[in-house]
Amino acid sequence: MNENINPSAPLKPMEITSPRTAEHPSPTKTNEDGCCDVKPATPAARAGQNEENEKTSYLPTIISLVILVAGILLDYFKVDWFNGYVRLAAYSIAYFLVGGKVLLHAAKNIANGSVFNEFLLMGIATLGAFYIGEYAEGVTVMLFYVIGEHFQELAVMRSRRSIKALIDNRPEIIDLVRNGQITSISPQHVKIGDIIQVKPGEKVALDGDLLVERSSFNTAALTGESKPDTKLKGEKVLAGMINLDQVIQLKVTSAYEDSALSKILQLVEQASSRKAKTQQFITRFAKIYTPVVVFLAIALTIAPYFLVDNYVFNEWLYRALIFLVISCPCALVISIPLGYFGGIGAASKNGILFKGSNYLDLMTKIDTVVMDKTGTLTEGVFEVQEIKVTGLEQTEFLALTAALESKSTHPIALAVVAYAGNSYKQKNVANVEEVSGHGLKGMVDDKLLLAGNGKLLKKFQVSYPAEIDSIVETIVLVAINGNYAGYITIADKIKEDAKAAVQQLHQLGIQSIVMLSGDKDSIVQKVAKSLQIDQAFGGLLPEDKVNKVEALKQKGKTVAFVGDGINDAPVLSLADVGLAMGGLGSDAAIETADVIIQNDQPSKIGTAIKIGKSTNWVVWQNISLAFGVKAIVLALGAFGVASMWEAVFADVGVAFLAILNAIRIQRMKF
Known part of the structure; x- marks a missing residue:
């Protein structure tokens, strides 16, 4: 040779x-x-x-x-x-x-x-x-x-x-x-900060923020996914993507x-x-x-x-x-x-990127797959699920609530504002106060609004139906002028292929699939049940996840951990094989994980095992x-x-x- x-x-x-x-x-x-x-x-x-x-x-x-x-x-x-x-x-x-x-x-x-x-x-x-x-x-x-x-x-x-x-x-x-x-x-x-122009059909040469309102991109070279990805103004466009729609401009970030x-x-x-x-x-x-x-x-x-x-x-x-x-x-x-x-x-x-051929071998020995919830099995983006109103038109209720929430950068507030569209923009908002750990208080069109959790309404002595406390999803309770007016439930959307991914792992002979999350346990258990995951634990800190994985390894299990590669860096390092979801643009994922799944699809976990x-x-x-x-x-x-x-x-x-x-x-x- x-x-x-x-x-x-x-x-x-x-x-x-x-x-x-x-x-x-x-x-x-x-x-x-x-x-x-x-x-x-x-x-x-x-x-x-x-x-x-x-x-x-x-x-x-x-x-x-x-x-x-x-x-x-x-x-x-x-x-x-x-x-x-x-x-x-x-x-x-x-x-x-x-x-x-x-x-x-x-x-x-x-x-x-x-x-x-x-x-x-x-x-x-x-x-x-x-x-x-x-x-x-x-x-x-x-x-x-x-x-x-x-x-x-x-x-x-x-x-x-x-x-x-x-x-x-x-x-x-x-x-x-x-x-x-x-x-x-x-x-x-x-240089970083320069503006570059990309014509339709051209491949993007550098990472940058999109300066036009929107454009679609072919991301197959990066993610293996042929479905076009639409980016909005201000969102990051990565080198290797192909511009599909129109002449665009990017502000270079790398x-x-x-x-x-x-x-x-x-x-x-x-x-x-x-x-x-x-x-x-x-x-x-x-x-x-x-x-x-x-x-x-x-x-x-x-x-x-x-x-x-x-x-x-x-x-x-x-x-x-x-x-x-x-x-x-x-x-x-x-x-x-x-x-x-x-x-x-x-x-x-x-x-899928393997950092070494040794991980191809290790993938064949995996018997336990442990997954994070947010960003791995779910989109990591909050969306409004349900609106219940008492004594008020729903459109007016939503506009008033969104107007108040527009003064916050919290992910839950952003979800409400995005759902409301432009309906709230004519509202007059004043004297907004954020009550730490509770929610928002402010004047909207001369009405006193409270928007937050049950603790906020109890703090201001506003009563609401007791059955609301049993709702699993994240909830925004709203009171107007001291009276309960309704609620909005918000949940993280489960990824389209998450359930199929779990089924595929079972078919491949994975003995146990475990979900670990920092989200509240009731939400974690609901997601686990809908996806038919074997075990789930919520309300965990990063060190709690490490302890769970260590316990599995002490039982002789060969563990693959799948996370977003940022908050889960310690447990990614501890697992026999660490798989990072959302590896694109994530330095922590690239540095810590052994395998990187580029397109955020949990079904690629099974694909990685098959390839191994x-x-x-x-x-x-x-x-x-x-x-x-x-x-x-x-x-x-x-x-x-x-x-x-x-x-x-x-x-x-x-x-x-x-x-x-x-x-x-x-x-x-x-």
Whole structure:
């Protein structure tokens, strides 16, 4: 396996760590002679150049293949002049065209103290074939080994390209609005507070606040969700979103390298650096496996001298060479990391970011899922549910209440105001007083209004129906001129896919689903019942959530905690796997969680588990395939039944099949 091809290595984060490189060039400038300076190569141009370099790197392999085929044909037809030194020279040229780098790698590794590796195995096996006069077989083994390397290199590069193309396709030039003039500029040179313009169909290059009244955006690159997302004036628009409706302007809130998209790219690029236990095992296994194989091959060559009659050195050496070729651990070394890389890529396509392949494995072991309520299973946005009025028109009641609540920034007050629309704006509001922990008091159209909880009305000695105290939802009681006038119930809306998400988790074999929330227990129990959650606890502080999760872990449970990644940072860190909802723009989520669900959909929890299980299944398929085929052909080779051709299949063929199986993960639908 080519050491330059390492699917476990993170992608080079040029766009992030070097924001002022030619990756995103500045607009063309004119020099003193009036000629245009040459612009730095664009990504597209460099991609084309890389493709040319790749094609050139295949040339020695193609020439070697042509010489090999020609040599085999000349041998088959027994052409007179093709013998002796001519034959040796032809096959030697074909061999060193493809095997030169492999032998060089083996020599460098030996010089660095790493003697036993796949390069040494291939070198001994193929040079041994030349020693016993099996030139064509020696070249064939090395040629197919290198062809296998080309395939695995292409597989890794294609996986990385597909992930990056999926996420990062930001424009290299954007429109900067300054003093009423529009200037084309690189997004790397834009400062926080600058105004940029984005046309319909263009991808947003930088995070910013929307300055027009409203616009819709395609957020698929960030969230995996194809449904358009409508943003209102003042709301944040993130880099990577595509503007759908009209020409818009944004006030930039993050530098290029600090945008949400850059953080996501960093996560994807660094994800494969955290190896799963299976990968770590294979790495350790290969270090023991390779020297054992070499010594067994030596024993297979020498031991029969003492055990069999008519011992022929070249015959047993040939069997030992077959043994070495079969034993090469390429299929394991490349296909397993590539399998995990494919899992990370599949997750990215579904709007899920794994910070390491080890978490793909952990997802398969989860038996308990603990979830926060607000922002995880619910929208985190309060909405008016019900209005009950006594002795007054509902529209007038709502307008009076909204007028008073418009003087507060409390989420409950904002929900009432949003529900009322413009009906309250003609009301005259004065002498507003906020009674801490109770509600609001003020004059609206010369009427004394109280709006708040039961404590507020009791404080001002206003009686109200006793049954109201049994209402589960958050409630706003209203009194006008000292008389009870009605109430408004407000609740956090449950997410559309929350119930389906809970059902899916049960179907996936999750033994227990627990909800923890700081909201009052009556509300928490109602939500849990509607979603069919196994256990629920309300009225919890962050430290209470930590204690609950610790108790579960002490019982031997493997726990995944799902939260918003801000208030739940301590328990996210404590869980075996921490999943953050709303990872976009949330520094706490990115820093604390192990897995980030980008589009806030709880159904993605089940998707993450499915991807983890599929990845694990494919990895173990590859391990079984590699060991199974190799064991069979090893036995056949030791008894002289298998030839070098079977050995080639057992090595390169199995590696190729394992690679195809690994990259299959990215094409699966979850």
